[in-house]
Amino acid sequence: MNHRLLILGTLGEFVQLVQKAKQKGYYTIVCDGYPNGEARAYADASYILPVTDTDAIAELCKKEKVDGIITSFSDLLMECMVKIAAKADLPCYLKPEQLPWYRDKSVCRQTLRELGLPTPGYVKIPVSLSGEPDKIKQLVQNLSYPLISKPMDKYGSRGIYIIHDENELTEQIARSAEFTDLDEVLVEEYNDGFEFNMMTWVNDGKVNVISIADREKTQPEANMLPISTRNVYPSRFLSHVYEPAKDLLQSYIAHTGQMDGPLSMQFFWKPGKGIQVCEIAGRFFGYEHELTDMVYGFNIEELLLAGVYQKEKISEMFVGHDIFHPVKHGAVLYFHGKLHNIADQTKAYELAENEAVVKPWIFYETGDTVVEYGPNPYLALYYISAVSREKLDEITGYFFDEMSMTDSDGQEITYRNQMPDYFITEE
Incomplete structure (x- = not known):
């Protein structure tokens, strides 16, 4: 059987995946919202649709008689793939009802806590409290500084900020709130290990x-x-x-x-x-x-x-x-x-x-x-x-x-990387 595979994602990370699929004789279809995605040049068919339009991509799967779907490398792509697979009746290793354990940071933390597994101390802060610093301080009173504020529904380190002490608490939470579509942000203890x-x-x-x-x-x-x-x-x-x-x-x-x-x-x-x-x-x-x-x-x-x-x-x-x-x-x-x-x-x-x-x-x-x-x-x-x-x-x-890159004024734009200090001896 000549399998027909939908690969969700067209950026450079997906080129080898498309190439290997074609080597195996699979008909490859790539799809996402990037019109210039590098993997498009290697696929048998290519569609430009936002990955979040799961209904449209599910219909595309039916139209193209897709019998398999695959993606990786991004939480958003994974989430959308799971939803598309369910709508298009395609096999997938996760079901939509399992997504919160992998996509909602607060659900993950709560699950770890319930299972007795080690995770940083945390609280959820309602976005509506952004103008009430005293209430926010009360909610985090059992956590140890430094803290991290982060949205629970984003990826790629978006909206994550360090909170060194309570003077920075309200400001950094408000900054994280700008990145979320939810009513709460997560504040957790920062581990420097x-x-x-x-x-x-x-x-x-x-x-x-x-x-x-x-x-x-x-x-x-x-x-x-x-x-x-x-x-x-x-x-x-x-x-x-x-x-x-x-x-x-x-x-x-x-x-x-x-x-x-x-x-x-x-x-x-x-x-x-x-x-x-x-x-x-x-x-x-x-x-x-x-x-x-x-x-x-x-x-x-x-x-x-x-x-x-x-x-x-x-x-x-x-x-x-x-x-x-x-x-x-x-x-x-x-x-x-x-x-x-x-x-x-x-x-x-x-x-x-x-x-x-x-x-x-x-x-x-x-x-x-x-x-x-x-x-x-x-x-x-x-x-x-x-x-x-x-x-x-x-x-x-x-x-x-x-390493160096400079702008038109000759200024360095590359942040200077540093090697860490591994201060313990290995056993």
Whole structure:
């Protein structure tokens, strides 16, 4: 049978997924609201529709006789896919009634608390209290500073702010409220421990770990939320966090009922204090899953396609997968910048030619203006690899020192990344 597959998403992240699907003989249809999405050039058919128009895309699925739907890398895409699948009567690893456990941060926190699983202390603050600081202070009185305010219905770190003390409380909550469509925002305790990204696959109700990475951040300016600047595979603390993180996810899906499909988690860990959940998602991390292929030879696109049409292949993929024995060490370096025009990217292109770079990704053309939220999440990123963690750190330091983009006035627009201080010894 010549399967007809709808891939929800057309940006560069989806190019390899479309290519692999076509190699398998599947008829590929891509769809989202970006008319210039790079993956459109590789698909058999292409439609321009907002992913949130789930009724229209469900009708498209019926019209095109689609028998499978797939997406990843974004919470919004995952949510829309689940709704489309239900409306178009297509198989999917989640049902709409399960979405709150993966999309509503307060539901996730409450579930973790009910299950006795570690998560930061939190409260929900009604947006209507934005002009009543005394009531807000009363609601957070049992939380320990610093705090984080965040919308419960957004993704991509939108509307998230640090609250250092009660003098900043009302202002930062009001800022988060500008990003939400809900009546409340979430305020939770800020964990300053080591941070991790974990990707797994649920197969017949069992969590299979694909990778755990160190998620490193830099605070580029005072009072600015730290930004993600490097994710490193494998984590140097893998032996400390593997079992408790896996067991936590197993307990979580036992409650949510997820039996198949991608499952990711961001979490913190401190020596002597254990792990603490940041977020749990029913998809893979964007602009990062490529690292599993580089470091382990484990291809996420193959796994996603197997989840739709070849479920018997999934167990075979994990038989030979050992996250404690990487083929090499790898990292993705993220470079963020100020919202200026870009006049000179010479250094960024020079770094792209470095022998350690497996794949460069420069998101803007010279002359473009950087925008805060849009199809380009960074100024640039580089996937790099090395034979050891030490060599990888050395290469990273060089990139962090050398990276530069300037505007038409010659001003630097790239935020300066910093290497973290891993201040404990590994056992």
